[in-house]
Amino acid sequence: MLPxxxxxxxxxxxxxxxxxxQITFEVKKxxxxxxxxxxxxxxxxxIRMLNGLSRPTAGKAQVAGFDVYRQTEKIKRxxxxxxxxxxxYEDLTVRENIQFYGGIYGLPLAEIRRQMKQLVxxxxxxxxxRNLVKSLxxxxxxxxxxxxSIMHNPEIVFLDEPTGGVDPITRRQFWEMIYKAANEGMTVFVTTHYMDEAEYCNRVSIMADGRIAALDTPHALKEQFHATSMNDVFLNLTRPGRQAS
Amino acid sequence: MKQLLIFIRKETYHIFRDKRTLLILLGMPMVQVLLFGFAITNEITNARIAILDQSKGEMSRNIIQRFTASGYFEIDENLQSLSDIERHFRQGKTKLVAVFPPQLEENMKRNVPAKIQLVADATDPNTATTLINYASAIIGRYLQEQSHGQAVPLAINTEVKMLYNPRLKSVYMFVPGVITIILMLMSAMMTSIAITREKELGTMEVLLVSPLRPSTIIIGKVIPYIVLALAMAAIVLLLGAFVFNMPIRGSLVLLIAECVLFVITSLSLGILISTRTETQQVAMLISLMALMLPTILLSGFIFPIESMPKVLQILSNIIPAKWFIIIIKNVMLRGTGFSFIWKETLILLGMAMFFIAASIRNFKIRLA
Known part of the structure; x- marks a missing residue:
């Protein structure tokens, strides 16, 4: 299977x-x-290089089988x-936000209506x-x-610190939603600050000074660094003054 | 196409939900026109003047009466001696003193040149000149009537005819100016703010990652503001027409078409600004500083371009507002057709194309 x-x-x-x-990695479907x-x-x-917002200076990358230099339009879909x-949009209602984002991804009206019901x-x-998003x-x-963000049923979803500033219960629910999406076959690429969330991932990569310092399953990483939690692994790798290996 | 409509609908929600901004947008043109029309005016009414009548004859009485009847002047005080004049000015009570010499009537009868002295307070030169002109005109007309068509001692009489604006109403100058400034500022500022707002909120990134084309994003952003800007232009025109009796002598269709062209030019300038700035505040500052001052000062709205130093005259050519003011004055006041303003129209069109091309280029670079 293609990554x-x-x-x-x-x-x-x-x-x-x-x-x-020079980061090198693969994410499986x-x-x-x-x-x-x-x-x-x-x-x-x-993330911005992978989703087409930023052009890489060097190196190669493919997202959903398409080249990030030449096929960004195909990647975006x-x-x-x-x-x-x-x-x-905070000054739009929940419904209007759903209609808007469904619309710009070209979903047919009937599909938007169906999704709206299901999603809400x-x-x-x-x-x-019908409340403004601002009031939630x-x-x-x-x-x-x-x-x-997953309404148009994408192959891959990029989440850039999705749970920043959110309470633990909501974070828990959020991760349940992520698991559900992954079970349906969606690939989830997620950045986070919370080390307990790192434990939920299938595999994690830890970046330090622009390089990937470590990449494996949470379990393997803990063994490798003789740590009891991902927190210790993270501190071990990113502590200020430490040279990235 | 469907995506564009969805985008425009979203943008319209933004505009109508922000009630305060909308109120400012639609209220500001009204306030500006009324302010410019009523308060800031070169006409002077009921100026207080003083009279030193040494001749005390029928002629001086008649002239004084005409002064008051004109509506321009109000007699403040009758002075008694020449030394009163200086004192009177120092007290700041009047702007103008008319002195009728003792021998006025005799001289007139004997066909000897008669002199009436007008003394003005020139601390405010514009007012002084205007008052002197009004007073001279009143005196001149009186003398002409007195001579009943007989040869007047002064052989040459000039007859002045003010074309297109016979009563020299300053509103005729301000309405085109205000329309220009409002269209320029609102269009450029509103679009640059609307685009930078999305950048600031982070929604722009999400839009750029979506399959929406950058051109769809820009066109979708701009169309609601074109409508809004034209609504503002309509408010100003209606106020001008009904409150100040400003004529629209040329074709209304041509006028609207030219307004649309100018709005597009300004909007594209706003887009260009937004591609270069990251925050709403910077975008607003640049729109205000880089557009408002040159537009007001160099467009010929307040200060005539002909009397500027050569450098500024050349510089004024790159101000879109200059060309639009020429167009709009021609259409509204002179009633000229397209054949007289095609050159200015072409210049505006060229500017719009340039700004659009530049902003599309910049927008793409941001994407890469």
């Missing part, structure tokens, strides 16, 4: 600064792939994206469907944003 994402020595430089330095790293380690830049910043019911938001609590908005 969902392959990156081969993918590099991004801004002037003298190398944000992403249907996998939940955790992308960890301290602030400024190059996670967001890496096959991926979903939830950005680090909040990605819904799934989140238990029926009473709030942050956790609900994030869950809504995730549901909308």
């Amino acid at each position: 969902a994402i392959t990156a081969d020595k993918l590099t991004k430089r801004f002037g003298d600064f190398t944000a992403v330095n 249907g996998e939940i792939f955790g992308f960890l790293g301290a602030n400024g380690a190059g996670k967001t830049t890496a 096959r991926i979903g994206y939830m950005s680090q910043k909040f990605s819904l 019911a799934g989140l238990g938001m029926e009473p709030y469907a 609590p942050l956790g609900w908005r994030q869950k809504l944003a995730f549901s909308i």
Whole structure:
């Protein structure tokens, strides 16, 4: 089976600064792939190269079987994206946001209507469907944003710190939604700061100074670094002053 | 096409849900026109003047009466001696003093040149000149009537005819100016803010990752603002027509078409600004600083371009507003057709194309 994402020595430089330095990895279809790293380690830049927002300086990468240099239009139809910043329109209602995002992905009207019902019911938001998104609590908005980002049934969904600032219960529910999507065959590429979330991933890569410092299953990583939790693994790899191996 | 409609609908929600901004957008043109039309005017009415009448004859009485009847002047005080004049000006009570010499009537009868002295406070030169002109005109007309068509001592009389704006109403100048500035500022500022807002909120990234084409995003952003800008232009035109009796002598269709062209030029400038800026505040500042000042100062709206230094005259050519003001004045006041303004229209069209091309280029670079 063809991998969902392959990156081969993918590099991004801004002037003298190398944000992403020759990262190489593969993400299998249907996998939940955790992308960890301290602030400024190059996670967001890496995601932006994969989803077509940013042109790589060097290296090769394929997303859903398409080249990130020449076939970004084809990639865009096959991926979903939830950005680090909040990605819904706050002055639109829940329904209007769903209609808008469904519309720009070219879903037929009947399909949007069907999804709307299902999605709103799934989140238990029926009473709030006509409320402005601004009036919803942050956790609900994030869950809504995730549901909308996978509304067009993409092959791969990129989640850039989706649970920032969200309470533990909502985070838990959020991950249940991610598992559900992965069970249906969707590949999930997720960046996070929370080490407990890293444990939920099938495999994690840890970035430090623009390089991938480690890449394996959470279990294997813990064994490799003789750590009891992902937190210790992470600190071991990214502690300031430590040279990336 | 369907995606474009969906985008326009979304953008319309943004505009109508932001009630405060909408109110400012539609209210500002009204306030500006009324302010410019009523308050900021070169006409002077009921200026206080003082009279020093030494002749005390029928002629001086008649002239004084005409002063008051004109509506321009209000007699503040009758002075008694020449030394009063200086004191009176220092007290700041009047702007103008008319002095009728003792021998006025005799001189007139004997066909000896008669002199009436007008003394003005020139601390405000514009007002002083205007008042002197009004007063001279009133005196001149009186003398002409007195001579009953007989040869007047001064052999040459000039007859002035003010074309297109016979009463020299300043509203005729301000309405085209205000339309221009409002269309320019609103179009450029609103689009640049609308686009940078999405960048700031992070929704722009999501749009760029979606299959939407950049051109769809831009066109979808711009169309609602074209409609809004034209609504504002309509408000200004209606106010001009019904409150200030400003004529529209040329074709209304031509006027609207030219407005649309100017709006598109300004919008594309706004898009260009937004491709270069990251935050709403910067976009607004640039729109205000880089567009408002040159538009007001160099477009010929307030200061005539002909009297500027050569450098500024050349510079004024790159201000889109300059060309639009020429067009709109021609159509509204002179009633000229397209054959007289095709050159200016072509220049605006060229500018619009240039801005659009530049912003599409910039937008793509951001994507890469």
